[in-house]
Amino acid sequence: MANSSYAIGIDLGGTTVKGALVDRKGNILETFKVPSFADEGPDAVLNQIKSTIKSLMSHARSKKIKGVGIAAAGIVDQKTGVVKSPPNFKNWGSVPVGSILTQSIGLPVLVENDANAAAIAEAKFGSGKNFPDFLFIIWGTGVGGGIILDGKIFHGPYGGAGEVGHISIDYNGVPCKCGSRGCVEAYIGQKYLSKRVAKELLKHPKSKLTKYIDGELEPLHISLAAEEGDEFSKKVLIEAGNYLGYAIAGVMNTMDLRVTIIGGGVSAVGKFVYKAIQTTVKNYVLTPLKDGIIVLPAALGNDAGVLGAAGLIL
Amino acid sequence: MANSSYAIGIDLGGTTVKGALVDRKGNILETFKVPSFADEGPDAVLNQIKSTIKSLMSHARSKKIKGVGIAAAGIVDQKTGVVKSPPNFKNWGSVPVGSILTQSIGLPVLVENDANAAAIAEAKFGSGKNFPDFLFIIWGTGVGGGIILDGKIFHGPYGGAGEVGHISIDYNGVPCKCGSRGCVEAYIGQKYLSKRVAKELLKHPKSKLTKYIDGELEPLHISLAAEEGDEFSKKVLIEAGNYLGYAIAGVMNTMDLRVTIIGGGVSAVGKFVYKAIQTTVKNYVLTPLKDGIIVLPAALGNDAGVLGAAGLIL
Numbered sequence: 001m002a003n004s005s006y007a008i009g010i011d012l013g014g015t016t017v018k019g020a021l022v023d024r025k026g027n028i029l030e031t032f033k034v035p036s037f038a039d040e041g042p043d044a045v046l047n048q049i050k051s052t053i054k055s056l057m058s059h060a061r062s063k064k065i066k067g068v069g070i071a072a073a074g075i076v077d078q079k080t081g082v083v084k085s086p087p088n089f090k091n092w093g094s095v096p097v098g099s100i101l102t103q104s105i106g107l108p109v110l111v112e113n114d115a116n117a118a119a120i121a122e123a124k125f126g127s128g129k130n131f132p133d134f135l136f137i138i139w140g141t142g143v144g145g146g147i148i149l150d151g152k153i154f155h156g157p158y159g160g161a162g163e164v165g166h167i168s169i170d171y172n173g174v175p176c177k178c179g180s181r182g183c184v185e186a187y188i189g190q191k192y193l194s195k196r197v198a199k200e201l202l203k204h205p206k207s208k209l210t211k212y213i214d215g216e217l218e219p220l221h222i223s224l225a226a227e228e229g230d231e232f233s234k235k236v237l238i239e240a241g242n243y244l245g246y247a248i249a250g251v252m253n254t255m256d257l258r259v260t261i262i263g264g265g266v267s268a269v270g271k272f273v274y275k276a277i278q279t280t281v282k283n284y285v286l287t288p289l290k291d292g293i294i295v296l297p298a299a300l301g302n303d304a305g306v307l308g309a310a311g312l313i314l
Numbered sequence: 315m316a317n318s319s320y321a322i323g324i325d326l327g328g329t330t331v332k333g334a335l336v337d338r339k340g341n342i343l344e345t346f347k348v349p350s351f352a353d354e355g356p357d358a359v360l361n362q363i364k365s366t367i368k369s370l371m372s373h374a375r376s377k378k379i380k381g382v383g384i385a386a387a388g389i390v391d392q393k394t395g396v397v398k399s400p401p402n403f404k405n406w407g408s409v410p411v412g413s414i415l416t417q418s419i420g421l422p423v424l425v426e427n428d429a430n431a432a433a434i435a436e437a438k439f440g441s442g443k444n445f446p447d448f449l450f451i452i453w454g455t456g457v458g459g460g461i462i463l464d465g466k467i468f469h470g471p472y473g474g475a476g477e478v479g480h481i482s483i484d485y486n487g488v489p490c491k492c493g494s495r496g497c498v499e500a501y502i503g504q505k506y507l508s509k510r511v512a513k514e515l516l517k518h519p520k521s522k523l524t525k526y527i528d529g530e531l532e533p534l535h536i537s538l539a540a541e542e543g544d545e546f547s548k549k550v551l552i553e554a555g556n557y558l559g560y561a562i563a564g565v566m567n568t569m570d571l572r573v574t575i576i577g578g579g580v581s582a583v584g585k586f587v588y589k590a591i592q593t594t595v596k597n598y599v600l601t602p603l604k605d606g607i608i609v610l611p612a613a614l615g616n617d618a619g620v621l622g623a624a625g626l627i628l
Contacts, residue, residue, distance in 0.1 A: 156570030
């Protein structure tokens, strides 16, 4: 396979730098993982990224590596490779990650926002392979998004498109830490969701969910209880799905995309949620835009970051 | 000006067919207007369009006409020129307006949804001339929209993008005639707005607005009373602006457009509204997307339809 080419994908998170050597089909040939040293400033973090890349390059041996893609939290300027204010990184400000790494590694380096990178991964290698256009939502601690149009990520004219977690589903709704009100993230982001459910649970002492709350309530617990037939837990999941559905319907009324793919930690909670989301989207989208509305789970799980980063190059 | 070229723009409404001969700069050289005979079925309507086109062609004399653009209510398939279910047109169903007229007139005919056509007009000849990307909103009986990306209309992958009037600003809000809840149109569309204000006015018997309600309350009345210093009317306009702002913020969080241009009958009510819209959009948009957020009135008024239709060709 002399004419095959490969890319290195880096997923830069607040605790870990994950790297992978990826082929054109999205197969992961090698992985490498180090702490990101986010507390120690940009130089320490960049060194961790460099050693991840170098380790993967040495494993690649004679394989032709086309370049390195980086998926980073925070605000990313895709044109310049600058990463601004990633949450949980100290003394960061604004760092030209792309150009620093290009110089140091001698390969093309492209940088993308992590939610967009995950959307690209699903488009190239995951649930979006057969859909040229879709909304990708990453549902975890926060709620982020990426928009795929004609197989490519849509950045919007100023680069910041896809902040669907901050669509307000109730202008007079719950306050969000972003300063706005009724953001869907403030209803279903993991911490908000767990807190609200823990509070409501006091009123449902017979719920099977009670046995799971030794410590912090995880969405997985709600899902497990729901699968055991717990009505309160089902209600909570359906409600969460509805909340997300209202926001997705807003995107569909705006962009007429029809297809939504949902990834991220919380999305794994499963079947009760997807049905609720899809029903609500259909109910809240204008009739001529309803045909073919579909909501699917993402396929790539935790690998979406490194795969999407590699996908920037491949 | 032998190498100048011209287009005919047709604005097909439920009561009137308006036509204009337009030059490349958006100057209207001739206009022609006939009743649309929307009650009498597609053949009668098409004849009215044909005679409008023929009249304008005869006025054009030796001028080179590149083609005819049609702005139509209802669902328009831009690729095929088919117009589906325009409201207030009888026995219509689905009519291939584009191909019928091309055959009959012998000129290229392009068809576009009326809100999109008005957006195109503002992009080419109006308030959007200096903005390659913006959200256009037409605020009248209903609330419609058109999205301009890189100077061109964004149809979305299925052709129906821009239905911003049906973005829900409160998932549990007022019912909309579309079947959903909390659609911004159900708060600020002309009839909804007038009805709600007339009801609230009963609690404000000293409002200057009372002198205007002999018959149906028009947004212009609210605006006139507000300009005379009437506090209730100011409050109503600011509230309407806020409602629209919540929906626009949803679009901005999704597409990161920053610029909004507002046209349509109700938008003419003026200064109190624009300031409220802009403030609310800024408050409800995620911080990194706030820079340069601006809300502007449209420039072309009632001519936006014919100008946008001509703009499809020019």
